[in-house]
Amino acid sequence: DSGVTQTPKHLITATGQRVTLRCSPRSGDLSVYWYQQSLDQGLQFLIQYYNGEERAKGNILERFSAQQFPDLHSELNLSSLELGDSALYFCASSVDLSTGELFFGEGSRLTVL
Amino acid sequence: AQSVTQPDIHITVSEGASLELRCNYSYGATPYLFWYVQSPGQGLQLLLKYFSGDTLVQGIKGFEAEFKRSQSSFNLRKPSVHWSDAAEYFCAVFSGNTGKLIFGQGTTLQVKP
Numbered sequence: 001d002s003g004v005t006q007t008p009k010h011l012i013t014a015t016g017q018r019v020t021l022r023c024s025p026r027s028g029d030l031s032v033y034w035y036q037q038s039l040d041q042g043l044q045f046l047i048q049y050y051n052g053e054e055r056a057k058g059n060i061l062e063r064f065s066a067q068q069f070p071d072l073h074s075e076l077n078l079s080s081l082e083l084g085d086s087a088l089y090f091c092a093s094s095v096d097l098s099t100g101e102l103f104f105g106e107g108s109r110l111t112v113l
Numbered sequence: 114a115q116s117v118t119q120p121d122i123h124i125t126v127s128e129g130a131s132l133e134l135r136c137n138y139s140y141g142a143t144p145y146l147f148w149y150v151q152s153p154g155q156g157l158q159l160l161l162k163y164f165s166g167d168t169l170v171q172g173i174k175g176f177e178a179e180f181k182r183s184q185s186s187f188n189l190r191k192p193s194v195h196w197s198d199a200a201e202y203f204c205a206v207f208s209g210n211t212g213k214l215i216f217g218q219g220t221t222l223q224v225k226p
């Protein structure tokens with residue numbers, strides 16, 4: 001158990017819909033990362049937050065957005081969903097920004113029908 | 114740009130045999146390097162990390178990796194593989210400039226009885 005909690009574990013929805021994925025980092029970790037894992041793209045970095053502020057952005061679509069709240073939990077919002085958005089979405093946390101040592105949650109599997 | 118290459122997509126070894134998974138990275142400065150393992154239906158677990166110092170690092174579950182700057186490699190090894198080692202293995206490099214942990218495409222390990 002990494003200490004990172006993600007909900008929901010599984011989600012099935014239809015094209016055009018909007019979903020929210022939630023992540024609670026390990027106790028004491030200030031940084032949260034979101035990754036997308038799909039068969040064709042592998043593990044893709046989406047976005048990173050540190051203590052509520054966005055710090056780094058990767059291959060995140062404009063239809064996707066995220067935020068980190070004062071209690072340090074984070075949400076990833078996916079809107080206007082397309083079939084290609086079906087993937088496993090991982091949240092990870094770290095105590096700081098300096099080393100890249102991340103602790104991953106078990107992921108949220110999104111299926112878009 | 115920073116990148117990680119895992120040349121082997123799929124490897125099959127017999128239980129008890131030795132294992133080496135290859136990883137090559139591209140990074141301008143001294144890299145922070147990681148190996149993660151993902152068991153089916155699970156999140157990513159950190160196996161080991163290299164920040165500096167001794168180029169041979171020990172990790173969990175009997176794994177080790179050697180950093181070779183001249184070859185830009187960070188290969189993962191295990192002397193004797195167990196059936197429970199069957200999983201997907203990811204090499205990653207941390208970019209301090211961008212704050213991103215960049216993953217390779219992964220190597221799937223199958224263990225034959």
